[in-house]
Amino acid sequence: MKYDVKMKVNGDLVEEQVTSRMLLSDFIRDVLGLTGTHIGCEHGVCGSCTIKIDGVTNRACLIFAVQANGADISTIEGLSNEDGSMSILQELFSKHQALQCGFCTPGILLAAQEFIDGPGVTVDRETVREVISGNLCRCTGYETIVDAVVEAAALKIEGEL
Amino acid sequence: MKPPNFQYKRPFSIDEALAIIDNCKDLDVRIIAGGQSLIPMMNFRVAVPEVLVDLGAIQGLTTIQKDSDFLYIGAMATATSVMQSDLILRNAPLIPLAYEHVAHPTIRNRGTLGGNLCHCDPASEMPMVMSVLQAKLIVASTRGVRCISAKDFFKDLYTTALEPDEILTQIRVPFASHSTRFAFEEISLRKGDYAIVGIAGSIETKQGSCKNLRIGLCGVSNVVACFDQFSDLTQGCRVENIPTEKIIERVRSQINFESTASVSAAYRKYATEGLIRRVVDRLRG
Numbered sequence: 001m002k003y004d005v006k007m008k009v010n011g012d013l014v015e016e017q018v019t020s021r022m023l024l025s026d027f028i029r030d031v032l033g034l035t036g037t038h039i040g041c042e043h044g045v046c047g048s049c050t051i052k053i054d055g056v057t058n059r060a061c062l063i064f065a066v067q068a069n070g071a072d073i074s075t076i077e078g079l080s081n082e083d084g085s086m087s088i089l090q091e092l093f094s095k096h097q098a099l100q101c102g103f104c105t106p107g108i109l110l111a112a113q114e115f116i117d118g119p120g121v122t123v124d125r126e127t128v129r130e131v132i133s134g135n136l137c138r139c140t141g142y143e144t145i146v147d148a149v150v151e152a153a154a155l156k157i158e159g160e161l
Numbered sequence: 162m163k164p165p166n167f168q169y170k171r172p173f174s175i176d177e178a179l180a181i182i183d184n185c186k187d188l189d190v191r192i193i194a195g196g197q198s199l200i201p202m203m204n205f206r207v208a209v210p211e212v213l214v215d216l217g218a219i220q221g222l223t224t225i226q227k228d229s230d231f232l233y234i235g236a237m238a239t240a241t242s243v244m245q246s247d248l249i250l251r252n253a254p255l256i257p258l259a260y261e262h263v264a265h266p267t268i269r270n271r272g273t274l275g276g277n278l279c280h281c282d283p284a285s286e287m288p289m290v291m292s293v294l295q296a297k298l299i300v301a302s303t304r305g306v307r308c309i310s311a312k313d314f315f316k317d318l319y320t321t322a323l324e325p326d327e328i329l330t331q332i333r334v335p336f337a338s339h340s341t342r343f344a345f346e347e348i349s350l351r352k353g354d355y356a357i358v359g360i361a362g363s364i365e366t367k368q369g370s371c372k373n374l375r376i377g378l379c380g381v382s383n384v385v386a387c388f389d390q391f392s393d394l395t396q397g398c399r400v401e402n403i404p405t406e407k408i409i410e411r412v413r414s415q416i417n418f419e420s421t422a423s424v425s426a427a428y429r430k431y432a433t434e435g436l437i438r439r440v441v442d443r444l445r446g
Protein backbone atom coordinates (compact mmCIF):
# COMPACT_ATOMS: atom_id res chain seq x y z
CA MET A 1 0.00 0.00 0.00
CA LYS A 2 1.10 3.56 -0.74
CA TYR A 3 0.39 6.66 1.31
CA ASP A 4 -0.05 10.19 -0.04
CA VAL A 5 2.31 12.72 1.47
CA LYS A 6 2.46 16.44 1.02
CA MET A 7 5.19 18.52 2.61
CA LYS A 8 7.24 21.63 2.16
CA VAL A 9 10.94 21.04 1.48
CA ASN A 10 13.22 24.08 1.45
CA GLY A 11 10.17 26.21 0.68
CA ASP A 12 8.86 24.11 -2.24
CA LEU A 13 5.66 22.08 -2.01
CA VAL A 14 6.24 18.37 -2.63
CA GLU A 15 3.49 15.79 -3.27
CA GLU A 16 4.39 12.12 -3.59
CA GLN A 17 3.26 8.62 -2.74
CA VAL A 18 5.41 6.56 -0.38
CA THR A 19 5.44 3.09 1.13
CA SER A 20 5.25 3.00 4.92
CA ARG A 21 8.78 1.61 5.27
CA MET A 22 10.46 4.50 3.48
CA LEU A 23 12.65 6.50 5.85
CA LEU A 24 12.55 10.26 5.41
CA SER A 25 16.31 10.18 4.72
CA ASP A 26 15.75 7.86 1.73
CA PHE A 27 12.81 9.97 0.56
CA ILE A 28 14.92 13.13 0.60
CA ARG A 29 17.84 11.52 -1.21
CA ASP A 30 16.25 9.03 -3.60
CA VAL A 31 12.88 10.59 -4.39
CA LEU A 32 13.70 14.29 -4.13
CA GLY A 33 17.33 13.94 -5.23
CA LEU A 34 18.62 16.13 -2.41
CA THR A 35 21.80 14.21 -1.69
CA GLY A 36 23.30 16.70 0.74
CA THR A 37 21.53 14.78 3.52
CA HIS A 38 23.98 11.96 4.20
CA ILE A 39 23.32 8.51 5.61
CA GLY A 40 25.89 6.94 7.90
CA CYS A 41 24.40 4.59 10.45
CA GLU A 42 20.59 4.58 10.16
CA HIS A 43 20.16 4.26 13.88
CA GLY A 44 20.54 7.78 15.14
CA VAL A 45 24.14 7.64 16.27
CA CYS A 46 26.20 9.51 13.65
CA GLY A 47 24.12 12.64 12.97
CA SER A 48 25.03 12.85 9.28
CA CYS A 49 21.32 12.72 8.26
CA THR A 50 20.36 15.75 10.40
CA ILE A 51 17.63 17.94 8.86
CA LYS A 52 15.12 20.43 10.25
CA ILE A 53 11.45 19.55 10.68
CA ASP A 54 9.06 22.34 11.66
CA GLY A 55 11.96 24.51 12.80
CA VAL A 56 13.96 22.02 14.90
CA THR A 57 16.70 19.54 14.02
CA ASN A 58 15.74 15.88 13.63
CA ARG A 59 17.38 12.66 12.49
CA ALA A 60 16.00 11.96 9.01
CA CYS A 61 16.82 8.27 9.49
CA LEU A 62 14.59 8.08 12.58
CA ILE A 63 11.32 9.18 11.03
CA PHE A 64 9.30 7.59 8.24
CA ALA A 65 8.42 9.79 5.27
CA VAL A 66 4.73 9.04 5.86
CA GLN A 67 5.03 10.62 9.32
CA ALA A 68 6.29 13.86 7.79
CA ASN A 69 3.01 14.44 5.96
CA GLY A 70 2.19 18.15 6.41
CA ALA A 71 5.64 19.03 7.75
CA ASP A 72 7.87 21.95 6.85
CA ILE A 73 11.32 20.55 6.17
CA SER A 74 14.64 22.14 5.46
CA THR A 75 17.80 20.35 4.47
CA ILE A 76 21.40 21.43 4.02
CA GLU A 77 20.47 22.61 0.52
CA GLY A 78 18.31 25.25 2.23
CA LEU A 79 21.07 26.61 4.44
CA SER A 80 22.92 28.74 1.90
CA ASN A 81 21.88 32.33 1.14
CA GLU A 82 19.02 33.03 -1.32
CA ASP A 83 21.49 33.79 -4.13
CA GLY A 84 23.21 30.44 -3.61
CA SER A 85 26.29 31.85 -1.89
CA MET A 86 27.47 30.25 1.34
CA SER A 87 26.03 31.32 4.71
CA ILE A 88 28.35 32.91 7.24
CA LEU A 89 28.57 29.65 9.20
CA GLN A 90 29.53 27.80 6.02
CA GLU A 91 32.19 30.47 5.25
CA LEU A 92 33.58 30.03 8.75
CA PHE A 93 33.80 26.24 8.28
CA SER A 94 35.83 26.92 5.17
CA LYS A 95 38.02 29.53 6.89
CA HIS A 96 38.82 27.23 9.86
CA GLN A 97 39.18 24.10 7.74
CA ALA A 98 36.40 22.54 9.79
CA LEU A 99 35.97 19.73 7.29
CA GLN A 100 38.13 17.33 5.38
CA CYS A 101 36.05 14.71 3.55
CA GLY A 102 32.86 16.63 4.31
CA PHE A 103 30.68 13.61 5.05
CA CYS A 104 29.65 14.84 8.50
CA THR A 105 29.47 18.50 7.49
CA PRO A 106 25.79 18.92 6.49
CA GLY A 107 24.62 17.44 9.79
CA ILE A 108 27.09 19.43 11.86
CA LEU A 109 26.20 22.68 10.09
CA LEU A 110 22.49 22.21 10.85
CA ALA A 111 23.11 21.25 14.48
CA ALA A 112 25.47 24.21 14.91
CA GLN A 113 23.11 26.66 13.19
CA GLU A 114 20.30 25.59 15.56
CA PHE A 115 22.57 26.33 18.53
CA ILE A 116 23.62 29.71 17.11
CA ASP A 117 20.01 30.74 16.50
CA GLY A 118 18.85 29.38 19.88
CA PRO A 119 18.46 30.99 23.31
CA GLY A 120 21.56 29.32 24.82
CA VAL A 121 24.13 30.60 22.32
CA THR A 122 27.55 31.09 23.96
CA VAL A 123 31.23 31.02 23.01
CA ASP A 124 31.97 28.46 25.74
CA ARG A 125 33.93 25.65 24.04
CA GLU A 126 32.62 22.92 26.34
CA THR A 127 29.04 23.87 25.47
CA VAL A 128 29.86 23.87 21.75
CA ARG A 129 31.37 20.41 22.11
CA GLU A 130 28.15 19.23 23.67
CA VAL A 131 26.11 20.77 20.87
CA ILE A 132 27.98 18.66 18.32
CA SER A 133 28.26 15.60 20.59
CA GLY A 134 25.59 13.83 18.56
CA ASN A 135 27.54 14.18 15.32
CA LEU A 136 30.50 11.96 14.51
CA CYS A 137 33.42 13.21 12.41
CA ARG A 138 36.12 10.76 11.42
CA CYS A 139 38.51 13.34 9.96
CA THR A 140 38.95 16.61 11.80
CA GLY A 141 39.33 15.77 15.48
CA TYR A 142 36.60 18.38 16.11
CA GLU A 143 38.94 21.20 17.22
CA THR A 144 38.53 23.21 14.02
CA ILE A 145 34.77 22.62 14.00
CA VAL A 146 34.59 24.06 17.50
CA ASP A 147 36.73 27.03 16.33
CA ALA A 148 34.29 27.78 13.50
CA VAL A 149 31.17 27.45 15.65
CA VAL A 150 32.67 29.58 18.43
CA GLU A 151 33.47 32.36 15.94
CA ALA A 152 29.93 32.21 14.53
CA ALA A 153 28.52 32.30 18.07
CA ALA A 154 30.64 35.36 18.87
CA LEU A 155 29.32 37.14 15.75
CA LYS A 156 25.76 36.23 16.73
CA ILE A 157 26.21 37.56 20.27
CA GLU A 158 27.71 40.81 18.91
CA GLY A 159 24.67 41.11 16.66
CA GLU A 160 26.64 40.76 13.45
CA LEU A 161 25.00 37.53 12.27
CA MET B 162 19.12 -2.34 6.95
CA LYS B 163 15.57 -1.18 6.24
CA PRO B 164 12.38 -2.30 7.94
CA PRO B 165 9.66 -4.21 6.04
CA ASN B 166 6.35 -2.50 5.31
CA PHE B 167 3.68 -2.06 7.97
CA GLN B 168 0.23 -0.52 8.19
CA TYR B 169 0.54 3.10 9.28
CA LYS B 170 -2.23 4.64 11.39
CA ARG B 171 -2.38 8.23 12.55
CA PRO B 172 -5.35 8.70 14.94
CA PHE B 173 -6.50 12.14 16.11
CA SER B 174 -7.71 11.14 19.57
CA ILE B 175 -6.85 8.67 22.32
CA ASP B 176 -10.21 6.94 21.82
CA GLU B 177 -9.50 6.48 18.13
CA ALA B 178 -6.03 5.12 18.92
CA LEU B 179 -7.44 2.66 21.46
CA ALA B 180 -10.10 1.52 18.99
CA ILE B 181 -7.41 0.82 16.36
CA ILE B 182 -5.45 -1.26 18.88
CA ASP B 183 -8.62 -3.19 19.78
CA ASN B 184 -9.42 -3.84 16.13
CA CYS B 185 -5.96 -5.24 15.42
CA LYS B 186 -5.95 -7.86 18.19
CA ASP B 187 -4.38 -10.58 16.04
CA LEU B 188 -1.60 -8.37 14.68
CA ASP B 189 1.65 -7.12 16.18
CA VAL B 190 0.62 -3.52 16.90
CA ARG B 191 3.09 -0.97 18.22
CA ILE B 192 2.67 2.57 19.41
CA ILE B 193 5.13 5.02 17.91
CA ALA B 194 5.88 8.20 19.86
CA GLY B 195 9.16 9.92 18.90
CA GLY B 196 10.47 6.77 17.25
CA GLN B 197 13.98 7.46 18.61
CA SER B 198 14.19 3.99 20.14
CA LEU B 199 11.61 2.14 18.06
CA ILE B 200 12.85 3.11 14.58
CA PRO B 201 16.46 2.04 15.29
CA MET B 202 15.01 -1.31 16.42
CA MET B 203 12.90 -1.48 13.24
CA ASN B 204 15.89 -0.57 11.06
CA PHE B 205 17.79 -3.46 12.67
CA ARG B 206 14.66 -5.64 12.34
CA VAL B 207 14.79 -6.35 16.06
CA ALA B 208 11.20 -5.04 16.12
CA VAL B 209 8.99 -5.95 13.15
CA PRO B 210 5.54 -4.51 13.88
CA GLU B 211 2.68 -5.13 11.47
CA VAL B 212 0.80 -2.00 12.49
CA LEU B 213 2.22 1.31 13.75
CA VAL B 214 -0.09 3.64 15.65
CA ASP B 215 1.46 7.12 15.59
CA LEU B 216 0.43 9.28 18.57
CA GLY B 217 1.87 12.41 16.92
CA ALA B 218 -1.43 13.93 15.78
CA ILE B 219 -3.33 13.57 19.05
CA GLN B 220 -4.06 16.98 20.57
CA GLY B 221 -3.38 17.56 24.24
CA LEU B 222 -0.78 14.84 24.78
CA THR B 223 2.11 17.31 24.90
CA THR B 224 0.85 19.72 27.57
CA ILE B 225 2.70 20.41 30.80
CA GLN B 226 0.49 21.71 33.64
CA LYS B 227 0.28 21.79 37.43
CA ASP B 228 -2.17 22.11 40.30
CA SER B 229 -1.34 22.36 43.97
CA ASP B 230 -0.02 18.81 44.32
CA PHE B 231 1.23 17.52 41.01
CA LEU B 232 2.94 18.37 37.75
CA TYR B 233 1.05 16.78 34.86
CA ILE B 234 3.26 15.97 31.88
CA GLY B 235 1.66 14.67 28.69
CA ALA B 236 3.26 11.43 27.50
CA MET B 237 4.11 12.99 24.11
CA ALA B 238 5.95 16.01 25.54
CA THR B 239 9.40 15.97 23.95
CA ALA B 240 12.56 15.83 26.02
CA THR B 241 13.45 19.32 24.77
CA SER B 242 10.10 20.80 25.84
CA VAL B 243 10.35 19.15 29.28
CA MET B 244 13.93 20.41 29.74
CA GLN B 245 12.93 23.94 28.80
CA SER B 246 9.76 24.08 30.92
CA ASP B 247 9.89 26.64 33.73
CA LEU B 248 7.15 24.78 35.59
CA ILE B 249 9.27 21.65 35.70
CA LEU B 250 12.49 23.49 36.56
CA ARG B 251 10.78 25.15 39.53
CA ASN B 252 8.89 22.12 40.84
CA ALA B 253 10.99 19.09 39.87
CA PRO B 254 14.52 20.35 39.12
CA LEU B 255 15.91 16.80 39.10
CA ILE B 256 14.23 16.20 35.73
CA PRO B 257 16.13 18.83 33.68
CA LEU B 258 19.32 18.05 35.63
CA ALA B 259 19.15 14.42 34.50
CA TYR B 260 17.89 15.18 30.99
CA GLU B 261 21.22 16.89 30.25
CA HIS B 262 22.62 13.35 30.09
CA VAL B 263 19.92 11.87 27.83
CA ALA B 264 21.01 11.58 24.20
CA HIS B 265 21.82 14.70 22.14
CA PRO B 266 19.85 17.89 21.39
CA THR B 267 18.60 16.59 18.02
CA ILE B 268 17.34 13.29 19.50
CA ARG B 269 15.73 15.17 22.37
CA ASN B 270 13.82 17.35 19.90
CA ARG B 271 11.80 14.31 18.84
CA GLY B 272 12.08 11.72 21.64
CA THR B 273 9.26 11.92 24.18
CA LEU B 274 9.18 11.42 27.94
CA GLY B 275 6.42 8.81 27.58
CA GLY B 276 8.35 6.84 24.96
CA ASN B 277 11.49 6.97 27.07
CA LEU B 278 9.59 5.50 30.05
CA CYS B 279 7.74 2.82 28.03
CA HIS B 280 11.00 1.73 26.40
CA CYS B 281 12.29 0.96 29.93
CA ASP B 282 15.98 0.60 29.18
CA PRO B 283 17.76 0.00 32.52
CA ALA B 284 20.60 2.30 31.37
CA SER B 285 18.09 5.07 30.73
CA GLU B 286 17.93 8.02 33.12
CA MET B 287 14.23 8.92 33.18
CA PRO B 288 12.73 5.64 34.47
CA MET B 289 15.09 5.87 37.43
CA VAL B 290 14.40 9.60 37.95
CA MET B 291 10.64 8.98 37.92
CA SER B 292 11.13 6.27 40.55
CA VAL B 293 13.13 8.62 42.78
CA LEU B 294 10.45 11.30 42.36
CA GLN B 295 7.68 8.75 43.09
CA ALA B 296 5.82 9.69 39.92
CA LYS B 297 2.55 8.10 38.89
CA LEU B 298 1.83 6.94 35.37
CA ILE B 299 -1.64 7.19 33.87
CA VAL B 300 -2.46 4.55 31.28
CA ALA B 301 -5.60 4.11 29.19
CA SER B 302 -7.25 1.26 27.33
CA THR B 303 -10.79 0.59 26.12
CA ARG B 304 -11.19 -1.18 29.48
CA GLY B 305 -10.62 2.07 31.38
CA VAL B 306 -7.88 4.16 32.99
CA ARG B 307 -5.26 2.96 35.50
CA CYS B 308 -2.84 4.89 37.67
CA ILE B 309 0.41 2.99 38.26
CA SER B 310 3.18 4.11 40.62
CA ALA B 311 6.65 4.29 39.09
CA LYS B 312 7.94 1.54 41.35
CA ASP B 313 5.33 -0.88 39.96
CA PHE B 314 5.57 0.35 36.35
CA PHE B 315 9.22 -0.52 35.60
CA LYS B 316 9.31 -4.31 35.80
CA ASP B 317 12.42 -5.61 34.10
CA LEU B 318 14.72 -5.14 31.12
CA TYR B 319 12.56 -3.41 28.44
CA THR B 320 9.47 -4.55 30.34
CA THR B 321 6.82 -2.35 31.94
CA ALA B 322 3.47 -3.00 33.58
CA LEU B 323 1.71 -1.87 30.38
CA GLU B 324 -0.70 -4.41 28.86
CA PRO B 325 -0.50 -4.73 25.05
CA ASP B 326 -3.73 -2.72 24.60
CA GLU B 327 -2.71 0.16 26.91
CA ILE B 328 -1.33 3.61 26.10
CA LEU B 329 0.60 5.76 28.55
CA THR B 330 -1.10 9.17 28.46
CA GLN B 331 0.32 11.18 31.34
CA ILE B 332 3.06 11.32 33.96
CA ARG B 333 2.19 12.86 37.34
CA VAL B 334 5.10 14.11 39.39
CA PRO B 335 4.51 15.20 43.01
CA PHE B 336 5.84 18.66 43.83
CA ALA B 337 9.22 18.92 45.44
CA SER B 338 9.03 20.91 48.65
CA HIS B 339 11.41 23.87 48.84
CA SER B 340 13.43 22.00 51.42
CA THR B 341 14.11 19.02 49.12
CA ARG B 342 17.61 18.74 47.68
CA PHE B 343 18.52 16.86 44.51
CA ALA B 344 21.71 15.69 42.87
CA PHE B 345 22.59 13.79 39.71
CA GLU B 346 25.89 12.33 38.50
CA GLU B 347 26.70 10.13 35.54
CA ILE B 348 29.57 8.44 33.74
CA SER B 349 29.19 7.55 30.06
CA LEU B 350 31.57 7.07 27.15
CA ARG B 351 30.56 10.39 25.62
CA LYS B 352 28.06 12.88 26.94
CA GLY B 353 24.66 11.75 25.72
CA ASP B 354 25.47 8.08 25.46
CA TYR B 355 23.63 5.65 27.66
CA ALA B 356 24.92 5.62 31.23
CA ILE B 357 27.65 3.24 32.35
CA VAL B 358 26.48 4.37 35.77
CA GLY B 359 24.04 7.19 36.53
CA ILE B 360 22.94 8.11 40.05
CA ALA B 361 20.25 10.43 41.34
CA GLY B 362 19.64 11.37 44.96
CA SER B 363 16.98 13.32 46.79
CA ILE B 364 16.54 14.21 50.44
CA GLU B 365 14.08 16.34 52.40
CA THR B 366 15.53 18.64 55.01
CA LYS B 367 13.50 20.18 57.83
CA GLN B 368 14.86 22.43 60.55
CA GLY B 369 18.32 21.06 60.05
CA SER B 370 17.42 17.37 60.22
CA CYS B 371 16.65 15.23 57.21
CA LYS B 372 14.36 12.44 56.05
CA ASN B 373 13.30 10.43 53.01
CA LEU B 374 16.69 9.92 51.40
CA ARG B 375 16.22 8.18 48.06
CA ILE B 376 18.94 6.99 45.72
CA GLY B 377 18.28 5.80 42.18
CA LEU B 378 20.73 4.07 39.85
CA CYS B 379 20.70 3.44 36.12
CA GLY B 380 23.12 1.45 34.00
CA VAL B 381 24.30 -0.83 36.80
CA SER B 382 22.05 -3.85 36.36
CA ASN B 383 19.09 -5.20 34.42
CA VAL B 384 16.44 -3.29 36.30
CA VAL B 385 15.59 0.25 37.28
CA ALA B 386 16.90 0.60 40.82
CA CYS B 387 15.66 2.97 43.52
CA PHE B 388 16.50 2.62 47.22
CA ASP B 389 14.71 4.38 50.07
CA GLN B 390 15.43 2.26 53.16
CA PHE B 391 17.81 4.64 54.90
CA SER B 392 15.74 5.98 57.79
CA ASP B 393 17.84 4.18 60.43
CA LEU B 394 20.94 5.90 58.99
CA THR B 395 19.46 9.37 58.62
CA GLN B 396 17.04 9.53 61.58
CA GLY B 397 17.56 12.74 63.53
CA CYS B 398 20.72 13.41 61.56
CA ARG B 399 21.64 16.88 60.34
CA VAL B 400 21.93 16.81 56.57
CA GLU B 401 25.61 17.72 56.64
CA ASN B 402 26.31 14.68 58.83
CA ILE B 403 24.62 11.90 56.85
CA PRO B 404 26.91 8.84 56.90
CA THR B 405 28.18 8.57 53.33
CA GLU B 406 30.13 5.32 53.69
CA LYS B 407 27.23 3.49 55.33
CA ILE B 408 24.89 4.67 52.57
CA ILE B 409 27.32 3.47 49.90
CA GLU B 410 27.63 0.09 51.65
CA ARG B 411 23.86 -0.33 51.86
CA VAL B 412 23.29 0.41 48.18
CA ARG B 413 26.27 -1.63 46.99
CA SER B 414 25.19 -4.72 48.92
CA GLN B 415 21.81 -4.76 47.17
CA ILE B 416 22.99 -4.55 43.57
CA ASN B 417 23.93 -7.36 41.26
CA PHE B 418 26.47 -5.50 39.09
CA GLU B 419 26.41 -6.57 35.42
CA SER B 420 29.34 -6.97 33.03
CA THR B 421 28.81 -5.81 29.45
CA ALA B 422 31.02 -6.03 26.37
CA SER B 423 32.93 -2.84 27.16
CA VAL B 424 32.49 -2.42 30.93
CA SER B 425 33.27 -4.97 33.64
CA ALA B 426 31.10 -5.47 36.71
CA ALA B 427 34.11 -4.57 38.85
CA TYR B 428 34.45 -1.16 37.16
CA ARG B 429 30.69 -0.53 37.49
CA LYS B 430 30.92 -1.26 41.20
CA TYR B 431 33.91 1.05 41.61
CA ALA B 432 32.23 3.83 39.63
CA THR B 433 28.99 3.40 41.58
CA GLU B 434 30.79 3.92 44.89
CA GLY B 435 32.47 7.05 43.59
CA LEU B 436 29.30 8.52 42.15
CA ILE B 437 27.20 7.83 45.26
CA ARG B 438 29.89 9.64 47.26
CA ARG B 439 29.61 12.64 44.91
CA VAL B 440 25.81 12.61 45.00
CA VAL B 441 25.71 12.44 48.80
CA ASP B 442 28.30 15.25 49.02
CA ARG B 443 26.05 17.41 46.88
CA LEU B 444 23.01 16.59 48.99
CA ARG B 445 24.90 17.61 52.12
CA GLY B 446 25.32 21.03 50.46
Ligand SMILES: Cc1cc2nc3c(=O)[nH]c(=O)nc-3n(C[C@H](O)[C@H](O)[C@H](O)COP(=O)(O)OP(=O)(O)OC[C@H]3O[C@@H](n4cnc5c(N)ncnc54)[C@H](O)[C@@H]3O)c2cc1C
Pocket residue numbers: 043044045191192193194195196197198199200201216236262263264265268271272273274275276277278279280284285286287323327328329330353354355356
Ligand atom coordinates in the same frame (compact mmCIF):
# COMPACT_ATOMS: atom_id res chain seq x y z
C1 LIG C 1 21.89 8.14 19.51
C2 LIG C 1 20.89 7.95 20.61
C3 LIG C 1 21.29 8.12 21.92
C4 LIG C 1 20.38 7.94 22.96
N1 LIG C 1 20.83 8.12 24.24
C5 LIG C 1 19.96 7.96 25.26
C6 LIG C 1 20.36 8.13 26.61
O1 LIG C 1 21.52 8.46 26.91
N2 LIG C 1 19.45 7.92 27.58
C7 LIG C 1 18.16 7.57 27.30
O2 LIG C 1 17.38 7.41 28.20
N3 LIG C 1 17.75 7.44 26.05
C8 LIG C 1 18.61 7.60 25.02
N4 LIG C 1 18.16 7.42 23.74
C9 LIG C 1 16.75 7.03 23.51
C10 LIG C 1 15.85 8.24 23.49
O3 LIG C 1 15.79 8.84 24.75
C11 LIG C 1 14.44 7.88 23.03
O4 LIG C 1 13.86 9.07 22.60
C12 LIG C 1 13.49 7.30 24.03
O5 LIG C 1 14.03 6.16 24.66
C13 LIG C 1 12.20 6.82 23.38
O6 LIG C 1 11.30 7.85 23.22
P1 LIG C 1 10.48 7.97 21.88
O7 LIG C 1 9.43 8.99 22.13
O8 LIG C 1 11.36 8.18 20.76
O9 LIG C 1 9.73 6.53 21.83
P2 LIG C 1 9.55 5.48 20.65
O10 LIG C 1 10.85 5.09 20.10
O11 LIG C 1 8.50 5.96 19.73
O12 LIG C 1 8.93 4.28 21.49
C14 LIG C 1 9.71 3.51 22.40
C15 LIG C 1 8.86 2.34 22.91
O13 LIG C 1 7.81 2.79 23.77
C16 LIG C 1 6.54 2.46 23.24
N5 LIG C 1 5.70 3.66 23.48
C17 LIG C 1 6.05 4.94 23.18
N6 LIG C 1 5.11 5.80 23.62
C18 LIG C 1 4.15 5.05 24.23
C19 LIG C 1 2.94 5.39 24.90
N7 LIG C 1 2.54 6.66 25.08
N8 LIG C 1 2.19 4.37 25.40
C20 LIG C 1 2.60 3.07 25.25
N9 LIG C 1 3.74 2.70 24.64
C21 LIG C 1 4.52 3.68 24.13
C22 LIG C 1 6.76 2.13 21.78
O14 LIG C 1 5.81 1.20 21.32
C23 LIG C 1 8.16 1.55 21.80
O15 LIG C 1 8.12 0.21 22.21
C24 LIG C 1 19.04 7.60 22.68
C25 LIG C 1 18.62 7.44 21.36
C26 LIG C 1 19.52 7.60 20.33
C27 LIG C 1 19.05 7.41 18.91
Ligand code: FES
Pocket residue numbers: 038039040041042043044045046047048049050059060061062
Ligand atom coordinates in the same frame (compact mmCIF):
# COMPACT_ATOMS: atom_id res chain seq x y z
S1 FES D 1 22.26 8.12 9.45
FE1 FES D 1 20.87 9.10 10.76
S2 FES D 1 22.05 9.39 12.52
FE2 FES D 1 23.39 8.19 11.30
Ligand code: FES
Pocket residue numbers: 098099100101102103104105136137138139140
Ligand atom coordinates in the same frame (compact mmCIF):
# COMPACT_ATOMS: atom_id res chain seq x y z
S1 FES E 1 35.11 15.83 7.67
FE1 FES E 1 35.21 13.72 7.23
S2 FES E 1 33.78 12.93 8.64
FE2 FES E 1 33.92 14.97 9.26
